[in-house]
Amino acid sequence: MAGVTWRRVTLGVxxxxxxxxxxxxxxxxxxxxxxxxxxxxYGRIVSAPGFGESLLTSLLLxxxxxxxxxxxxxPALLAVRLGAPGLRPVLETITTLPLIxxxxxxxxxxxxxxxxxxxxxAATPFWQTLISIQDEDFPVVLVLAYVMLALPFxxxxxxxxxxxxxxxxxxxxxxxxxxxWPYVLFRVILPNLRSSVASAGFLSLALVMGEYTIAxxxxxxxxxxxxxxxxxxDGQLSVALSVLSLGLIWLLLLTLSGAxxxxx
Amino acid sequence: MTVELRExxxxxxxxxxxxxxxxxxxxxxxxxxxxxxxxxKTTALRCVAGFERPDTGAVFIDGADVTRVPANRRDAGMVxxxxxxxxxxxxxxxxxxxxxxRRRPASERHSRAAELLELVGLGGxxxxxxxxxxxxxxxxxxxxxxxxxQPKVLLLDEPLSALDAKVRVNLRExxxxxxxxxxxxxxxxxxxxxxxxxxxxxxxxxxxxxLEQVAPPAEVYDRPATPFVxxxxxxxxxxxxxxxxxxxxxxxxxxxxxxxxxxxxxDVLVRPEAVRVTPSDDGRGFILASxxxxxxxxxxxxxxxxxxxxxxxxxxxxxxxxxxxxxDVTLVERPVLTAPRTAVAAPVEPVA
Numbered sequence: 001m002a003g004v005t006w007r008r009v010t011l012g013v014x015x016x017x018x019x020x021x022x023x024x025x026x027x028x029x030x031x032x033x034x035x036x037x038x039x040x041x042y043g044r045i046v047s048a049p050g051f052g053e054s055l056l057t058s059l060l061l062x063x064x065x066x067x068x069x070x071x072x073x074x075p076a077l078l079a080v081r082l083g084a085p086g087l088r089p090v091l092e093t094i095t096t097l098p099l100i101x102x103x104x105x106x107x108x109x110x111x112x113x114x115x116x117x118x119x120x121x122a123a124t125p126f127w128q129t130l131i132s133i134q135d136e137d138f139p140v141v142l143v144l145a146y147v148m149l150a151l152p153f154x155x156x157x158x159x160x161x162x163x164x165x166x167x168x169x170x171x172x173x174x175x176x177x178x179x180x181w182p183y184v185l186f187r188v189i190l191p192n193l194r195s196s197v198a199s200a201g202f203l204s205l206a207l208v209m210g211e212y213t214i215a216x217x218x219x220x221x222x223x224x225x226x227x228x229x230x231x232x233x234d235g236q237l238s239v240a241l242s243v244l245s246l247g248l249i250w251l252l253l254l255t256l257s258g259a260x261x262x263x264x
Numbered sequence: 265m266t267v268e269l270r271e272x273x274x275x276x277x278x279x280x281x282x283x284x285x286x287x288x289x290x291x292x293x294x295x296x297x298x299x300x301x302x303x304x305k306t307t308a309l310r311c312v313a314g315f316e317r318p319d320t321g322a323v324f325i326d327g328a329d330v331t332r333v334p335a336n337r338r339d340a341g342m343v344x345x346x347x348x349x350x351x352x353x354x355x356x357x358x359x360x361x362x363x364x365x366r367r368r369p370a371s372e373r374h375s376r377a378a379e380l381l382e383l384v385g386l387g388g389x390x391x392x393x394x395x396x397x398x399x400x401x402x403x404x405x406x407x408x409x410x411x412x413x414q415p416k417v418l419l420l421d422e423p424l425s426a427l428d429a430k431v432r433v434n435l436r437e438x439x440x441x442x443x444x445x446x447x448x449x450x451x452x453x454x455x456x457x458x459x460x461x462x463x464x465x466x467x468x469x470x471x472x473x474x475l476e477q478v479a480p481p482a483e484v485y486d487r488p489a490t491p492f493v494x495x496x497x498x499x500x501x502x503x504x505x506x507x508x509x510x511x512x513x514x515x516x517x518x519x520x521x522x523x524x525x526x527x528x529x530x531d532v533l534v535r536p537e538a539v540r541v542t543p544s545d546d547g548r549g550f551i552l553a554s555x556x557x558x559x560x561x562x563x564x565x566x567x568x569x570x571x572x573x574x575x576x577x578x579x580x581x582x583x584x585x586x587x588x589x590x591x592d593v594t595l596v597e598r599p600v601l602t603a604p605r606t607a608v609a610a611p612v613e614p615v616a
Binding site: 165170172180191 | 313314315334335336337338340341342344346347348349350351352361362365366406409410412413
């Protein structure tokens with residue numbers, strides 16, 4: 001019984017710690033001493049210039065990052081697991097690097113590369129490619145940067161999932177029954193990894209929806225950048241934005257984890 | 265469909281798994297690859313399945329060289345040691361997996377799956393998921409799945425080693441029954457000699473990637489080609505003997521030699537069932553221990569001159585031949601194998 005009480009107390013303290021500030025924040029956004037109760041702050045978000053565009057940009061970036069990071073990490077993980085188990089520590093170290101290198105380093109590196117590249121490629125057809133990956137509405141260069149940042153999370157989620165199944169035997173059983181490699185990957189491995197793929201996807205999305213440094217310094221208007229820009233001069237609006245983005249990410253989390261659970 | 269292994273060599277780093285293995289498996293035959301772990305039996309099987317490529321040598325299935333054919337285009341169904349059913353698919357879809365890969369219509373897939381599940385005694389289990397089945401049931405499903413495409417060859421990689429003793433015996437009988445019924449050429453890899461001897465048409469005993477002997481079970485047991493086979497298959501007594509010409513003297517008996525003796529002072533290899541034990545007050549030893557196994561009792565006899573002999577006597581004699589009894593030991597008169605003299609003349613019980 002003491003254990004149960006202890007658990008309840010801990011849960012209660014944690015709930016207070018998390019929920020009270022949230023509740024106060026929500027209260028702040030909907031109540032004003034002079035005007036009383038109003039949802040005006042939320043209305044102002046939606047009508048604020050750039051809301052839709054920046055949100056769309058971020059969601060598109062998120063989707064692209066998820067697809068790319070999965071396409072990159074999953075085959076690599078499988079190949080190492082099946083073909084060169086000795087390389088696992090190497091892969092683990094490589095995928096940890098993005099966590100260690102500070103984002104500002106990326107920005108400097110990417111900016112230099114782009115500048116140098118623009119000069120070097122000015123006379124070639126690749127110059128056009130270089131320009132188009134920096135497109136305002138869908139900056140491919142950000143996708144590449146975010147894939148790097150998402151790699152540690154995706155790698156760890158997928159690795160946990162692969163650990164739970166006997167990959168080699170499943171792959172060999174499928175190969176033995178005539179399955180090609182793509183068939184093995186998409187029809188045998190992926191369905192058995194759904195929840196870890198979902199969590200890799202969610203973590204990547206959460207990263208993209210919250211990343212400010214790189215996008216801001218490179219001058220792109222992603223959702224987090226837009227939040228900072230728009231909220232500078234309106235206290236209520238900025239808190240409403242925080243609440244909204246929190247709610248949005250929770251919603252996405254629930255959707256993704258729901259999709260992961262359905263598979264079981 | 266015959267399977268031919270020709271001069272297979274394969275090494276992993278410094279360890280040699282296959283060292284020039286050559287063997288032909290006849291149409292409709294069940295051959296067991298038997299040997300201690302690391303003898304290359306699984307590597308040989310994986311070369312046939314296409315999961316390993318030999319460094320040199322070739323694999324022929326039905327006369328065609330398949331050494332370079334990828335695993336998914338070989339016509340060989342395989343059952344694995346560990347449970348290999350796809351956890352996200354139910355039993356029916358597991359069995360029909362190969363048909364699905366080949367884009368056969370749903371009706372054909374379902375009827376074939378039902379037919380095969382019936383064959384392995386799991387009719388009505390189609391809607392269940394692998395985690396709802398026992399180990400033995402899972403291996404039955406795996407067997408049905410391997411047979412669904414009517415492969416030319418069936419490959420069994422220690423399919424029973426994860427199962428309980430009783431299930432193991434039942435399932436091996438059933439595998440044999442199915443194999444005979446379908447007449448499918450089968451390679452059965454095992455480290456369990458009893459399993460190999462009881463189901464196979466021929467047993468191939470491997471050691472260090474080489475073939476020691478391939479012969480019908482009774483011949484492997486009765487006339488082992490090498491001391492290794494004699495040691496690995498069944499239990500052997502090592503008794504000190506002295507060779508003269510074509511005979512060897514052991515326990516005061518003169519027995520004909522079965523192989524070329526490796527010297528004058530040798531170990532004579534004698535099966536426990538070829539040792540006779542009779543109560544005798546002036547016998548040359550006494551019974552040290554007796555372990556009753558139902559149809560037989562295995563006695564450990566301590567010899568007066570030092571050393572021990574294992575002897576199998578009919579179970580009903582176990583009461584009469586109790587530990588402590590003074591006995592005489594004689595050997596059944598038949599040709600015996602000899603091996604180089606080992607330091608201690610003690611019988612060896614195999615680990616398996």
